[in-house]
Amino acid sequence: MSTSTETRASSTTVDGVEITRRSNPRGVLLTVFTWILALGFFFPVLWMVLTAFKKESDAATNPPTFIFTPTLEQFKEVFDAGIGTPLMNSLFATIVSTILVLALGVPAAFALSLRPVRKTQDALFFFISTKMLPIVAAIIPLYVIVGRIGMLDNIWTLVILYTAMNLPIAVWMMRSFFLEVPSELLEAASIDGASLWTSVREVILPLISPGIAATALICVIFSWNEFFFAVNMTAVNAQTMPVFLTGFMSGQGLYWAQLSAASVLAALPVVICGWIAQNKLVRGLSFGAIK
Amino acid sequence: MATALAQPGADPQPRSDEPLKSHRDHISRAEGWRRRGPLLPALIFMIVVTQIPFVFTLFYSTQSWNLVRPGSRSFVGLDNYFAVFTDGQFWRVTLNTIVLIVGTVLASVILGLIFALLLDRKFLGRGIVRTLLITPFLVTPVAAALLWKTSLLSPTNGLVNWALSPFGVHTDWLSQYPLMSVIAELVWQWTPFMMLLILAGLQSMPHDISEAARVDGATSFRLFRELTLPHLRRFIELGAVLGAIYLVNTFDAVYMMTSGGPGVSSANLPFYIYQRAFLGFDIGQAAAMGVVTVIGTIVVASLALRLIFKSFTGNEEAA
Numbered sequence A: 001m002s003t004s005t006e007t008r009a010s011s012t013t014v015d016g017v018e019i020t021r022r023s024n025p026r027g028v029l030l031t032v033f034t035w036i037l038a039l040g041f042f043f044p045v046l047w048m049v050l051t052a053f054k055k056e057s058d059a060a061t062n063p064p065t066f067i068f069t070p071t072l073e074q075f076k077e078v079f080d081a082g083i084g085t086p087l088m089n090s091l092f093a094t095i096v097s098t099i100l101v102l103a104l105g106v107p108a109a110f111a112l113s114l115r116p117v118r119k120t121q122d123a124l125f126f127f128i129s130t131k132m133l134p135i136v137a138a139i140i141p142l143y144v145i146v147g148r149i150g151m152l153d154n155i156w157t158l159v160i161l162y163t164a165m166n167l168p169i170a171v172w173m174m175r176s177f178f179l180e181v182p183s184e185l186l187e188a189a190s191i192d193g194a195s196l197w198t199s200v201r202e203v204i205l206p207l208i209s210p211g212i213a214a215t216a217l218i219c220v221i222f223s224w225n226e227f228f229f230a231v232n233m234t235a236v237n238a239q240t241m242p243v244f245l246t247g248f249m250s251g252q253g254l255y256w257a258q259l260s261a262a263s264v265l266a267a268l269p270v271v272i273c274g275w276i277a278q279n280k281l282v283r284g285l286s287f288g289a290i291k
Numbered sequence B: 001m002a003t004a005l006a007q008p009g010a011d012p013q014p015r016s017d018e019p020l021k022s023h024r025d026h027i028s029r030a031e032g033w034r035r036r037g038p039l040l041p042a043l044i045f046m047i048v049v050t051q052i053p054f055v056f057t058l059f060y061s062t063q064s065w066n067l068v069r070p071g072s073r074s075f076v077g078l079d080n081y082f083a084v085f086t087d088g089q090f091w092r093v094t095l096n097t098i099v100l101i102v103g104t105v106l107a108s109v110i111l112g113l114i115f116a117l118l119l120d121r122k123f124l125g126r127g128i129v130r131t132l133l134i135t136p137f138l139v140t141p142v143a144a145a146l147l148w149k150t151s152l153l154s155p156t157n158g159l160v161n162w163a164l165s166p167f168g169v170h171t172d173w174l175s176q177y178p179l180m181s182v183i184a185e186l187v188w189q190w191t192p193f194m195m196l197l198i199l200a201g202l203q204s205m206p207h208d209i210s211e212a213a214r215v216d217g218a219t220s221f222r223l224f225r226e227l228t229l230p231h232l233r234r235f236i237e238l239g240a241v242l243g244a245i246y247l248v249n250t251f252d253a254v255y256m257m258t259s260g261g262p263g264v265s266s267a268n269l270p271f272y273i274y275q276r277a278f279l280g281f282d283i284g285q286a287a288a289m290g291v292v293t294v295i296g297t298i299v300v301a302s303l304a305l306r307l308i309f310k311s312f313t314g315n316e317e318a319a
Helices: A003-009 A015-022 A025-052 A073-080 A084-111 A120-132 A136-148 A155-178 A183-191 A196-225 A228-233 A241-249 A256-276 A278-285 B002-010 B012-017 B019-060 B079-085 B088-119 B126-138 B141-152 B159-167 B178-203 B207-215 B220-248 B252-257 B269-279 B283-318
Strands: none
Touching: A025 A256, A025 B088, A025 B126, A025 B141, A025 B159, A025 B178, A073 A256, A084 A155, A084 A196, A084 A241, A084 B019, A120 A155, A120 B019, A120 B283, A136 A228, A136 B019, A136 B269, A136 B283, A155 A196, A155 A228, A155 A278, A155 B019, A183 A196, A196 A256, A196 A278, A228 A241, A228 B269, A241 A256, A241 B141, A241 B252, A256 A278, A256 B126, A256 B141, A278 B126, A278 B178, B019 B283, B079 B283, B088 B126, B088 B178, B088 B220, B088 B269, B126 B178, B141 B159, B141 B178, B141 B252, B178 B220, B178 B252, B207 B220, B220 B283, B252 B269, B269 B283
């Protein structure tokens, strides 16, 4: 009766089920079809990685070259092209803004979940409304203000902007994690005479730390990939990885292999973070609406 | 905030009636601030960083202000808005923006649904397939746009033309179908998100009902149409709304792939406003366009939000 329920319920005991499925010709076809689709969908990324290991002469051929001797030449070129500064800038803006988001967001999510204040809905709606509005409408005054206070091409400007960009998502996401903390646990702690701070530290934080980690990863992904603020607010000193990538466009895409190597280096950290956090990704992006 | 300030004024009356109650009220007010306290830093930070610029945008939109002509700045009232509304390119760009958002959302939801349905069964390497499928969403958007521009859609040695050459297709995609090319790239980036969301929906489905329906002899298609799809509706709605919210701000793909061209045939509002402000230095008009964009977005977003909030609160209580 319940083969399919079992398949869903646990992934460890499915071996037997898998064998019965595999003997089903329609299932085999569907699996092959899925694999072909997935590989096709992934192929551009694979192509980017392959191109990064090619010589320029192999990268720009028509028809495309599939067999080649891999070389690290392009990665060396990219490092010589001065990837150091943008790499450090991206790391700095990403890490510091993520820490700021958590420092501001964890208490806010706490206030909006376990001990709701008046106008909780309004505050929540305000946070999310800032994500609904097109950033372009703010970029002009931001540029003028930042210019007046002499903060153009300063990495701290990006830190502040990225914090504002990610804070609403983080508050919504962490609030949904806070709401999952069973209230009995908190009541038990307070009956045992635990102060608020103790119960936060000993009961709540350990329970929601996976959620906080997932939130942090989402902030990392967004900050690292951000381009609009970076391209408008930075020049040389505070240039980030996405802006650095645009520098390879100058030769009308002549240095394809080099561009691919730089793209791989820019994408790798986030791709790895995303692979780790894939289950939590949806929840972060859906502002915590999906449990 | 306003209510917090109004509260003390309302208090004295019960205090004179009953001392005990006033004591409790006092505590609850202090307690109220204690509860509100942790929220304040985040709230104030967001207000300062996001709301002040909007106020300035409103102000700038009433100014004739071109950075190329210093000292030319003056108050012009609503002139910038008239200029925006009579600018044919602005309407073209607005239409592009709508086509880009709707096209990308529709295509990525449909593809995401197909992928999600394919992944909602146990098969060899399901975890690997899922990881492969989400990767396009993670690749830095600038890198993804450059990848499409140079490796896939290039007229001389792009993979797409190479793959289609047996069919006699040879097209310069980016100059002949610029908006379609940008949409294709965005669909590739956004399909994984829709897939993950719909997959979460599929996995939250109660399976006893579909089992029972299957026992009763329902076909797979009927099962899908009458049970699965209605259950997925709110996930699809949420995906569409969130996709649209993110896509309103699309800039990287347009900037890298086509720079809005040829002409403005693939420019969307963020790119066009950016062009006006940072390449044309026309701050006043760019600000007016920003305000128009925001108002348009507020109207659409509040309708859309009502939709998902209704859908979510309604269904959660039912479940």
